[in-house]
Amino acid sequence: MTGDERWIHTPPRESATFDRATIAEIHRAAATGIYDIRGFGAKRKLPHFDDLLFLGASISRYPLEGYREKCGTNVVLGTRFAKKPIEIKIPITIAGMSFGSLSAPAKEALGRGASAVGTSTTTGDGGMTEEERAASSLLVYQYLPSRYGMEPDQIRRADAIEIVIGQGAKPGGGGMLLGQKISERVAAMRTLPAGIDQRSACRHPDWTGPDDLEIKILELREITGWEKPIYVKVGAARPYYDTALAVKSGADVIVLDGMQGGTAATQDVFIEHCGLPTLAAIRPAVKALTELDMHRKVQLIVSGGIRSGADVAKALALGADAVSIGTAALIALGDNHPRWEEEYRKLGTTAGCYDDWHEGRDPAGITTQDPELTKRLDPVAAGKRLANYLSVLTLECQTIARANGKSHVHNLEPEDLVALTVEAAAMAGVPLAGTNWIPGRGPQD
Amino acid sequence: MAAAREGARAAHDARNTDLDLASLSLRQANETLQKAEAGSFVVANPRGAHALAAGLTNPLDVTINGHVGYYCGGMNQKAHITINGNAGTGVAENMMSGRVHVKGDASQSAGATGCGGLLIIDGNASARLGISLRGLDIVVKGSIGHMAAFMAQAGTIVVLGDAGDALGDSIYEARLFVRGKVKSLGTDCIAKDMREEHRTLLRSLLDAAGIGPEIDVAEFTRYGSARKLYNFHIDNLGSY
């Protein structure tokens, strides 16, 4: 043996173009003839908040004292037209996630967690459940294209209204809730037979375009006596124009959801290939608000891939008034927890990778309507976990804000940030670290 | 319940309150209607106002003399609203109960997502009548435009005239009765047999809309869902 035999064949080499995931997907498509549907958000690597850093204080900027000097975190939403704006104590809200995609105890837990730290939660496709209304001190009511479960009495019981135009995971796509998850209760709330696949429309049934939207907002205000803040939620597609048009239509608050945003069930090709990354969407939206003299008057809530207090602080520094979270909130409740590893294995996955939220077999009892699985989620304990997590996000965000000398998290600004990559510098409009170069901007900008 | 309501209506018939939009703002007119517990109201000079008489929750009688804009009677609960004129987009959208009667023509998305009550349109209705319908009954004495009853889930639509393209596309459990011609049926919508129960239902809706026996239920064809798209199947790919 000369030791050369092993070189007769080259060692296995994975193709960068046809990597294992790609090959597996081709096999899956060939075997089934249908596109892959899944939950969660985009899994590919995208320019994100990780590509930004805060500078912190220095000789020319002094910090605030960690525990002694105040750093405010409250946000008032709906100051433009609503007679009753809402105030959240932390700059983090819970995004709209439907009962149907989530179990009733999961919705209740979201309400409990959010209420414990003084923030709001949001309904979703399919209407409001009693559990979530009772558990949520501030509840935003989504007004969606499908109108499943939508009732005027529910609108009147809400603290704010969110007109959903789109979601970051699928800008331009409607919803889907597959038959496995349509229990009797979900079906009855949505006026549809149990067990059928529910497609939610992608366009509103009674308006199209910004001029109609203005009239729709007028109607909702007339029906609720001009009391409630009206949000408009868009997936990040053309944030500069969408923001300007939402302002023109009379929105109080704009919710901007980047492409990393989670979903309960969407085609993988849609999740991974449509929309703008959250990082790239914020500055154009803020630019539109600033040009219209509406920054901070019409509040901007940003979502899509928010995980930590650093992400929160970075979104605020780029100009958002608040952020909202979906996926991270579900994880805090117990989604993808290693304690269910044995069951994840049986489903052909592993803790940390589970994304078949559309199938209704969630071992953690969150993305399911199965009565046995649902029982596993204790809404009180899960709500406490979410409250803990929200507190950590807030403390982390405050830590960064104080280090940058800010007495309120809203005082964070782009000047506090640098970018680690040329791409992130261009998207976030902040200089590449160690330089004064912002790609795409001339000295006049 | 019904008797009590009729009683309340009768008691207030004497008080015919006039609301003139030439001098009142939309907010003032709507607020008066929204706060009233009963009574009869006549709205003058609507001049195409949007969201007029939207969000009413009590058994009022409201007569609007003139044309209205978008979403007149939107989300109505219990009120009886008569429009002596034409109605813009989304008249009686998401109505929960009560009655809206358009004496003229109606624009797009009339009765969209409606959950209950009765919508009567004496003239024609434009595109997307009864889109995403959820239980409201609609009677149109004229003809209707394209994409009526798109994704309609529940409720009944009766059309005395003709229907445009793609009637009942992706329809769920709503029932459609058309007396005239249908230009084309949408995906998964088919003609169905009229059984006794359907004739009875149709007759009761015609009666409710004040249409006499001169219109015979035998002249109508029933349409509804073939229920082939209820669960995704690869063989139906071309239909999605």
Ligand SMILES: Cc1cc2nc3c(=O)[nH]c(=O)nc-3n(C[C@H](O)[C@H](O)[C@H](O)COP(=O)(O)O)c2cc1C
């Ligand atoms: C399980 C689940 C259900 C959702 N349902 C809705 C919905 O009904 N309406 C909606 O506008 N967005 C829905 N979303 C999107 C969220 O509101 C939000 O935009 C997104 O989760 C934010 O991104 P993140 O998950 O990275 O935090 C859903 C998301 C998830 C994870």
